[in-house]
Amino acid sequence: MVPPNTLLVITPLSPDTAFMLPPFSTRNATQTLEPIVGTGSGSSISGTLARRSINAKMIDLTNPVFRKYATQITCKDTQAPALDGGWLGATVQIECAAELNYLTGGTPQRPVVPGSSREEEHFTFYRPILVAVITLVKHAFIEWEGEYSWTLEAMED
8 A cells, every 4th residue: 555645665575574654654755766886885886896997997897787776765754654673684675756767768777666657858767666675774753743754774685
């Protein structure tokens, strides 16, 4: 079930994980997608095999299988996500709110959230589906405002 007023969907894939998004826990969320390579330390150049040639040109020798995304989702809303059971290392499927794009006529590099593709000029925009491992969960509550704030970070599996 998709929570009201959000594009973001998180589905637990690990048997012991209950991280989910109840209604009114994800409105006005912010999601970042950051390319990671190799070791996945969160830096877009970490683990790359980019080297200079004898002619001083940069050459990327990275194996494409290691090109993955890290994502950070932050939100403030009136309900908390279901964090009980949202353990680090758990695997989830994320139907992203953030979009990626490619030249129309090409192929998306990630599975596409059904119904999310749209064309504009020479580009096709889509919301990707990521299978990812949770690497950080933060949760806070502001009592007088009745507001929950939370952050989830994950890296593509």
